[in-house]
Amino acid sequence: xxxxxxxxxxxxxxxxxxxxxxxxxxxxxxxxxxxxxxxxxxxxxxxxxxxxxxxxxxxxxxxxxxxxxxxxxxxxxxxxxxxxxxxxxxxxxxxxxxxxxxxxxxxxxxxxxxxxxxxxxxxxxxxxxxxxxxxxxxxxxxxxxxxxxxxxxxxxxxxxxxxxxxxxxxxxxxxxxxxxxxxxxxxxxxxxxxxxxxxxxxxxxxxxxxxxxxxxxxxxxxxxxxxxxxxxx
Numbered sequence: 045x046x047x048x049x050x051x052x053x054x055x056x057x058x059x060x061x062x063x064x065x066x067x068x069x070x071x072x073x074x075x076x077x078x079x080x081x082x083x084x085x086x087x088x089x090x091x092x093x094x095x096x097x098x099x100x101x102x103x104x105x106x107x108x109x110x111x112x113x114x115x116x117x118x119x120x121x122x123x124x125x126x127x128x129x130x131x132x133x134x135x136x137x138x139x140x141x142x143x144x145x146x147x148x149x150x151x152x153x154x155x156x157x158x159x160x161x162x163x164x165x166x167x168x169x170x171x172x173x174x175x176x177x178x179x180x181x182x183x184x185x186x187x188x189x190x191x192x193x194x195x196x197x198x199x200x201x202x203x204x205x206x207x208x209x210x211x212x213x214x215x216x217x218x219x220x221x222x223x224x225x226x227x228x229x230x231x232x233x234x235x236x237x238x239x240x241x242x243x244x245x246x247x248x249x250x251x252x253x254x255x256x257x258x259x260x261x262x263x264x265x266x267x268x269x270x271x272x273x274x275x276x277x
Contacts, residue, residue: 047073047106047108048072048073049071049107051068052105053103055101063086063244066103069246071094074218075220076215076220076237077223078224078235080240082242085243087241088224091222112187113187114181114187115190115193116178116179116193118193118197120178122167122169122177124165126165127153128162130166130177131149131152131177132146134185135149155183156210187219188218190220190222193224194224194226196208211223212233236251237251238250238251247265248265248268255268255272256272
């Protein structure tokens with residue numbers, strides 16, 4: 045496995061708030077890396093640093109320049125356009141001709157089960173449909189590395205299952221996933237590796253089995269052990 049992104053002693057400060065402290069992290073091709081921790085622990089900031097949306101105040105970020113990246117946000121922004129054109133526009137901005145962009149967008153919508161919704165205004169779709177549309181928009185760009193910030197947090201159980209299934213299919217197709225989640229069941233189902241953050245620091249970085257079942261977690265981080273037991277104050 046090759047490294048796609050590497051962080052060395054990365055710190056991020058927003059005004060008087062230190063959001064990340066000395067984070068060292070390597071994302072390898074083919075991984076499904078879950079970021080967990082309480083609200084305010086630094087998960088979203090870390091995702092944005094990894095994707096390049098936020099520059100570190102300290103430390104360095106190394107990237108595989110050949111790797112294509114995309115990100116799906118917790119509440120993805122839908123343009124006041126059809127579902128088809130929401131996807132096609134992303135491809136057109138990247139440099140794809142408009143006719144081909146619409147063809148590829150149609151394929152992407154079919155990929156996520158939204159073929160029939162292509163002509164509908166994206167803003168009239170349900171929350172689950174909008175999240176699948178955001179996944180179609182990201183997938184259409186052919187990313188090697190896909191970042192997702194709480195992709196199912198506001199969805200009903202059926203929509204969550206649909207989005208999780210798509211994430212799993214993308215991973216099986218070779219896409220590397222890095223996602224933040226409060227849903228520990230989801231982390232167990234989808235992740236191969238778990239990083240636990242608290243107050244901007246990485247306190248545990250373990251294979252998913254060791255994080256949830258192994259004795260190594262208690263040795264690595266008592267806080268992470270309490271977190272997964274629901275006992276962290």
